[in-house]
Amino acid sequence: MATLLEVKDLKTEFRTQDGVVHAVNGVSFTVDEGETLGLVGESGCGKSVSVLSVMRLIPHPPGKITNGQVLFQGRDLLQVDDEEIRSVRGNKIAMVFQDPMTSLNPVLTIGTQIGEALELHLGMTKEQARKRSVELLKMVGIPEAEGRLDDYPHQFSGGMRQRVMIAMALSCSPQLLIADEPTTALDVTIQAQIVDIVKRLKTELGMAIIWITHDLGVIAGLADRINVMYAGFVIETAPVKEIFGNPLHPYTLGLLTSIPRLDAAMKSKLTPIEGLPPDLIEMPKGCPFYNRCTFRTDQCANENPALELGAVRHSVACWNWQDVLKKRAAYLSGRA
Amino acid sequence: MSQAMSALEPPLGWASRERSSQEQLARRIVSNLPALLGAAVIVWMVILAIFAPIIATYPYDQTNLNAVEQPPSLAHWFGTDALGRDMFSRVVWGARSAVFVIVMVTVIDLGLGLQLGAAAGYLGGWVDTLVMRVADILFAFPGLLFVFFIAATIKPGLLAWARTHGLDDLARSGYLDYAVVIIALGVIGWAGLARLVRAQVLTVKEREFVISARATGVPTWRIILRHVLPNSIAPVIVALSMGMGDIALSEGYLSFLGIGLQPPAPSWGNILADNAGQYWRTFPQMIWLVLIPGLVLASVVFAFNFLGDGLNEALNPEISP
Numbered sequence: 001m002a003t004l005l006e007v008k009d010l011k012t013e014f015r016t017q018d019g020v021v022h023a024v025n026g027v028s029f030t031v032d033e034g035e036t037l038g039l040v041g042e043s044g045c046g047k048s049v050s051v052l053s054v055m056r057l058i059p060h061p062p063g064k065i066t067n068g069q070v071l072f073q074g075r076d077l078l079q080v081d082d083e084e085i086r087s088v089r090g091n092k093i094a095m096v097f098q099d100p101m102t103s104l105n106p107v108l109t110i111g112t113q114i115g116e117a118l119e120l121h122l123g124m125t126k127e128q129a130r131k132r133s134v135e136l137l138k139m140v141g142i143p144e145a146e147g148r149l150d151d152y153p154h155q156f157s158g159g160m161r162q163r164v165m166i167a168m169a170l171s172c173s174p175q176l177l178i179a180d181e182p183t184t185a186l187d188v189t190i191q192a193q194i195v196d197i198v199k200r201l202k203t204e205l206g207m208a209i210i211w212i213t214h215d216l217g218v219i220a221g222l223a224d225r226i227n228v229m230y231a232g233f234v235i236e237t238a239p240v241k242e243i244f245g246n247p248l249h250p251y252t253l254g255l256l257t258s259i260p261r262l263d264a265a266m267k268s269k270l271t272p273i274e275g276l277p278p279d280l281i282e283m284p285k286g287c288p289f290y291n292r293c294t295f296r297t298d299q300c301a302n303e304n305p306a307l308e309l310g311a312v313r314h315s316v317a318c319w320n321w322q323d324v325l326k327k328r329a330a331y332l333s334g335r336a
Numbered sequence: 337m338s339q340a341m342s343a344l345e346p347p348l349g350w351a352s353r354e355r356s357s358q359e360q361l362a363r364r365i366v367s368n369l370p371a372l373l374g375a376a377v378i379v380w381m382v383i384l385a386i387f388a389p390i391i392a393t394y395p396y397d398q399t400n401l402n403a404v405e406q407p408p409s410l411a412h413w414f415g416t417d418a419l420g421r422d423m424f425s426r427v428v429w430g431a432r433s434a435v436f437v438i439v440m441v442t443v444i445d446l447g448l449g450l451q452l453g454a455a456a457g458y459l460g461g462w463v464d465t466l467v468m469r470v471a472d473i474l475f476a477f478p479g480l481l482f483v484f485f486i487a488a489t490i491k492p493g494l495l496a497w498a499r500t501h502g503l504d505d506l507a508r509s510g511y512l513d514y515a516v517v518i519i520a521l522g523v524i525g526w527a528g529l530a531r532l533v534r535a536q537v538l539t540v541k542e543r544e545f546v547i548s549a550r551a552t553g554v555p556t557w558r559i560i561l562r563h564v565l566p567n568s569i570a571p572v573i574v575a576l577s578m579g580m581g582d583i584a585l586s587e588g589y590l591s592f593l594g595i596g597l598q599p600p601a602p603s604w605g606n607i608l609a610d611n612a613g614q615y616w617r618t619f620p621q622m623i624w625l626v627l628i629p630g631l632v633l634a635s636v637v638f639a640f641n642f643l644g645d646g647l648n649e650a651l652n653p654e655i656s657p
Contacts, residue, residue, distance in 0.1 A: 057550055085553075086553040089553035090551060090553035097551075102543060107567055108563075120552070
């Protein structure tokens with residue numbers, strides 16, 4: 001399939017009073033048309049900053065994209081002028097944010113807010129936008145769509161608001177939907193509904209999705225491919241089955257052993273990853289995962305491994321991935 | 337969506353249509369007695385101002401040397417002054433002066449303060465620095481003194497300008513005094529508002545719906561107008577309401593000290609000055625000539641402050657007891 005988005009060696013940093021925070025440190029990834037890419041990692045690993053950089057929504061100052069290219073349909077979004085990036089935002093690339101309670105403007109009706117993108121990008125009149133908004137609300141499963149157009153956000157529940165956000169994001173039929181932890185603030189039953197809606201709309205509309213999450217359970221059923229991020233680096237990228245069945249990076253392995261499984265022995269304990277991620281102001285010289293890694297060697301302390309091919313369509317940034325492969329079974333059974 | 341899922345969905349029409357926020361606001365104001373009183377006084381003042389020619393029983397500048405220094409009576413409700421002018425009529429016309437000055441100064445403050453404050457807060461950078469430093473300079477002087485200074489400085493210039501442009505009538509009419517008062521109060525009044533708006537905008541612009549609007553490709557000016565300002569406006573309304581009381585008082589000060597509206601133009605401040613200057617030796621004779629305009633001015637200032645407090649509580653329900 002054709003490549004829709006190609007991010008090359010993206011670096012984003014924030015200049016703060018304490019020093020320069022290296023939030024994203026040379027991230028490269030691609031998204032094909034119609035593909036769903038999962039961005040996984042713990043808080044502060046640069047998932048959100050990466051996609052906000054793609055949209056050029058990094059607050060500046062203090063944030064700054066210092067390096068890289070973001071090729072969307074062949075055009076470098078980091079080079080185009082403000083006018084042009086605005087015509088991409090919400091139109092070709094749309095975004096859904098984490099907290100539906102705060103992502104809607106409390107003083108405007110949801111009809112007005114959905115209509116905003118339609119009037120802006122598709123040049124619709126108020127009437128046309130209203131009609132289309134009703135269709136969109138129906139599409140995301142909001143009952144009584146016509147009657148709810150003139151309601152304000154506070155009259156909706158959290159799950160309903162996230163549906164409104166999705167309707168807004170999909171209003172201009174974007175080629176790429178970026179979902180920044182869209183289910184994190186919702187309870188589990190509502191999470192499942194939102195995931196279902198997105199899955200259905202993905203097949204109906206044929207758009208690509210970048211889904212950011214720290215919940216591996218949510219992403220397993222949704223993504224085609226997963227990028228695991230750590231300390232501003234992509235440390236492993238593979239098709240979703242590979243990540244779960246054949247993890248090659250010690251961090252990915254750690255992530256998988258720290259979530260509960262239905263098929264695990266009854267008394268088995270979860271294994272947390274010991275320690276904390278490195279300080280992003282003073283980045284270590286070697287591998288950022290060095291301090292927490294059970295497979296570390298001297299080389300890891302001094303040289304940061306680049307992403308290299310470990311298996312078919314499966315890249316990993318680890319000097320010792322072959323070692324991981326050998327000892328993985330013992331490591332996994334060690335949990336029991 | 338699967339059958340089981342839709343069963344989880346709330347039944348149709350589940351959302352009780354909540355009262356709109358305007359209705360809530362009105363209800364909170366009405367249930368607040370001082371605010372309601374304040375609003376009533378202000379409404380009265382505006383009615384007096386609009387219908388002054390009808391309500392006033394005499395022209396405000398008509399002297400009657402046969403009826404000087406009259407105590408309050410049926411013919412002259414508030415009595416008459418040393419020149420036999422009807423005090424009731426002068427106080428009524430004074431409301432018109434006060435309202436005119438309040439409205440004009442507020443328009444200037446709002447226009448400058450809202451735009452400059454929003455620009456400074458949202459755009460940041462050198463715009464922010466420039467606007468806020470100018471505001472700081474204005475704040476560095478004692479407010480009222482600065483107003484006196486400006487009023488006293490621009491008045492001769494304004495008069496000279498009118499004369500050189502063949503507007504002698506205008507120069508003599510006293511209308512330029514209004515311009516002097518309005519400009520002097522407007523020039524410094526915006527700074528406080530700009531600071532307030534900027535602070536509000538700084539917090540609102542970080543909120544997720546603003547980032548969401550940017551991610552939708554909404555142009556900057558539209559984000560400021562539709563997403564940022566409406567969510568920043570509540571404290572601004574409160575500040576404006578309180579500020580109107582200050583403007584009424586400042587106009588009173590200026591006219592009292594003779595830099596503002598000049599007699600025979602009716603202003604509560606210069607009525608006070610006239611009568612206080614005339615009768616302070618014979619205190620407490622003719623006390624009503626000072627007491628009535630003073631009470632009127634004070635009640636208007638109180639009214640705006642009560643209304644401002646009421647609005648503050650109504651717009652920020654968290655702080656009310």
